[in-house]
Amino acid sequence: MLPATTERVSSNTSDAINRRLRRETEDRVAYFARHPDEIDARLDELDGEWDIERTLEANASVLGFAGVALGAGVDRRWLALPALVTGFLFQHAVQGWCPPVPVMRRLGIRTASEIGEERYALKALRGDFTDIPSQHGSSLLERTRKVLAAVRG
Numbered sequence: 001m002l003p004a005t006t007e008r009v010s011s012n013t014s015d016a017i018n019r020r021l022r023r024e025t026e027d028r029v030a031y032f033a034r035h036p037d038e039i040d041a042r043l044d045e046l047d048g049e050w051d052i053e054r055t056l057e058a059n060a061s062v063l064g065f066a067g068v069a070l071g072a073g074v075d076r077r078w079l080a081l082p083a084l085v086t087g088f089l090f091q092h093a094v095q096g097w098c099p100p101v102p103v104m105r106r107l108g109i110r111t112a113s114e115i116g117e118e119r120y121a122l123k124a125l126r127g128d129f130t131d132i133p134s135q136h137g138s139s140l141l142e143r144t145r146k147v148l149a150a151v152r153g
Contacts, residue, residue, distance in 0.1 A: 008096025
């Protein structure tokens with residue numbers, strides 16, 4: 001059975017690295033709990049943080065393009081590089097693992113879910129979810145719009 005999309009990278013990452021990444025996130029959230037005036041800037045930083053999928057895609061496209069260019073201009077054997085890279089991309093799509101993933105995780109590159117977890121913790125600290133009306137006394141449409149506005153921030 002294939003792992004869930006949101007869990008496939010972390011399930012293929014060592015427990016020690018997963019713990020380190022979680023601890024770093026907890027430390028950052030604790031810092032911003034003490035410095036709420038800096039939350040907006042951190043949320044802006046999170047919007048620009050590349051997750052592991054984007055990093056892998058950029059890495060693979062650079063290596064693939066380089067292999068094609070070198071294969072066309074230098075030596076046909078370079079065409080093995082894009083073949084290898086696309087195989088790794090497929091492996092990652094199916095399993096959530098490929099050879100660059102452990103290195104990227106050690107470098108601290110997080111999944112979109114891990115980045116989102118920090119984002120929502122900071123939004124909760126900032127109070128974005130306090131204006132959501134209770135189920136009683138508000139229309140479903142009003143509640144839905146408030147929830148989506150809080151999530152979108």
